[in-house]
Amino acid sequence: MDDPIRREIGFYHPLVTNHIDNDPTPKDQAIYVPSISQNFAIDIYKNKWKRALPEGIEGKDLNFLDPNNRLFRISHALSSAGQALGQTKPCIITQRDTKNTLIIGDSGGYQIASGRLHIHSDYDREKILRWLENTSDVAMTLDVPTGPLLRKGYKFKSHADCLKTTMDHLDFFHKNRRPGKVKFLNVLQGNSPAEADDWYDNVKTYPFEGWAFAGLLRHNMYELCRRLIIMMDEGQLQGKDWIHVLGTNELEVAVLLTAIQRAINRYANQNLRISYDTSTPFRLLAWRSVITLPNFDTKRMSVSTTQLPDGDEFIGSKLRWPWPSALGDHMTLGDVFVQKGTFATSNIDTQSCQYLAHHSLSALCWAVSVANRVFDSETINHQYTYCRHVGAAVEAINSVLKTGTMSNLIRYRPVFAELRHSLAETGDDDRIL
Numbered sequence: 001m002d003d004p005i006r007r008e009i010g011f012y013h014p015l016v017t018n019h020i021d022n023d024p025t026p027k028d029q030a031i032y033v034p035s036i037s038q039n040f041a042i043d044i045y046k047n048k049w050k051r052a053l054p055e056g057i058e059g060k061d062l063n064f065l066d067p068n069n070r071l072f073r074i075s076h077a078l079s080s081a082g083q084a085l086g087q088t089k090p091c092i093i094t095q096r097d098t099k100n101t102l103i104i105g106d107s108g109g110y111q112i113a114s115g116r117l118h119i120h121s122d123y124d125r126e127k128i129l130r131w132l133e134n135t136s137d138v139a140m141t142l143d144v145p146t147g148p149l150l151r152k153g154y155k156f157k158s159h160a161d162c163l164k165t166t167m168d169h170l171d172f173f174h175k176n177r178r179p180g181k182v183k184f185l186n187v188l189q190g191n192s193p194a195e196a197d198d199w200y201d202n203v204k205t206y207p208f209e210g211w212a213f214a215g216l217l218r219h220n221m222y223e224l225c226r227r228l229i230i231m232m233d234e235g236q237l238q239g240k241d242w243i244h245v246l247g248t249n250e251l252e253v254a255v256l257l258t259a260i261q262r263a264i265n266r267y268a269n270q271n272l273r274i275s276y277d278t279s280t281p282f283r284l285l286a287w288r289s290v291i292t293l294p295n296f297d298t299k300r301m302s303v304s305t306t307q308l309p310d311g312d313e314f315i316g317s318k319l320r321w322p323w324p325s326a327l328g329d330h331m332t333l334g335d336v337f338v339q340k341g342t343f344a345t346s347n348i349d350t351q352s353c354q355y356l357a358h359h360s361l362s363a364l365c366w367a368v369s370v371a372n373r374v375f376d377s378e379t380i381n382h383q384y385t386y387c388r389h390v391g392a393a394v395e396a397i398n399s400v401l402k403t404g405t406m407s408n409l410i411r412y413r414p415v416f417a418e419l420r421h422s423l424a425e426t427g428d429d430d431r432i433l
Contacts, residue, residue, distance in 0.1 A: 072326030082111030105136030210242035219421035
């Protein structure tokens with residue numbers, strides 16, 4: 001649909017096609033996709049609670065994949081074969097409304113590379129392939145991450161070893177996939193620009209439906225734009241459906257990926273969508289932490305976390321939960337902190353953990369939405385009151401992808417160098433729940 005206001009200010013973005021008509025995320029915006037804990041997905045679907053839920057909340061309200069959810073809803077989520085391959089219990093992912101949700105499947109490459117999941121034969125490859133086809137709408141091809149090469153103890157010893165095994169996986173997927181069952185994303189790795197070029201030049205021979213950016217350079221916006229220019233020049237973006245960036249939920253990256261999607265939609269492929277994921281709301285529980293509030297200033301955007309208190313004084317308290325979220329606005333401290341059992345070590349139980357994960361997810365999604373809204377408004381007059389370096393990069397991305405030239409990219413290199421993710425990265429660590 002044409003938007004006269006956006007067209008009037010010269011910043012109109014086409015609304016990309018998407019099979020989810022009532023998607024809560026604007027279709028011209030990159031989508032944050034949570035990687036959902038299997039225990040959470042099972043418990044929420046089971047809806048069997050040992051304690052009363054917060055006042056005004058029903059069990060069905062906690063299923064954020066339900067398109068009729070009145071509390072908090074998202075349309076997209078990620079599930080990994082590394083976590084869910086052998087999971088047989090019904091959950092909110094397997095029992096979802098397939099017309100109003102989209103599941104992105106991770107192939108479990110990291111878990112395989114780290115020894116948590118094993119491939120001994122084509123039987124194991126096929127098991128993962130069929131799980132992806134039966135569970136997801138969009139899925140990563142099976143890859144061997146290169147990031148762990150920078151640490152000791154990795155069973156793959158070189159970039160060439162990772163690439164060779166990945167090519168074997170790609171060949172199997174290409175020959176044995178069921179056409180039309182799922183859109184596959186060819187995963188890109190590499191710990192340096194030269195390695196990334198070598199990886200891309202090899203895997204691009206397989207004609208999958210989109211791309212996934214992983215590895216050391218996945219947040220490096222200069223290198224990401226360099227790869228996109230190469231892809232545009234070679235026709236590797238035109239006709240593709242999806243790009244997924246693995247392991248990020250930082251607000252600055254969220255804004256920049258939205259800028260990239262909009263530029264691609266304008267200048268190369270109006271139907272392509274970008275998504276990105278983390279398991280952060282669920283992983284925080286391991287550190288007894290939750291998301292609190294977003295922080296915006298002239299130099300940085302971030303999402304704050306805090307550790308949970310623990311003590312008998314919180315048990316049964318009617319004081320409101322302090323941090324705002326869809327569920328948090330209904331909770332009291334007494335909903336979270338309970339009497340310790342005989343062998344318990346804290347005042348939170350499994351039910352509390354599912355509340356806290358839900359809270360952190362909706363708080364994070366709200367922060368991502370606010371960050372995009374702020375930059376949408378500030379792009380009108382180019383007067384960036386928050387994170388001016390990100391605003392400069394948003395405009396650089398549009399210029400670079402409009403011209404599609406390396407010379408223009410190089411001209412903007414100082415702009416990209418100001419970003420937090422211009423140099424070192426940490427690899428694929430957040431592909432693990």
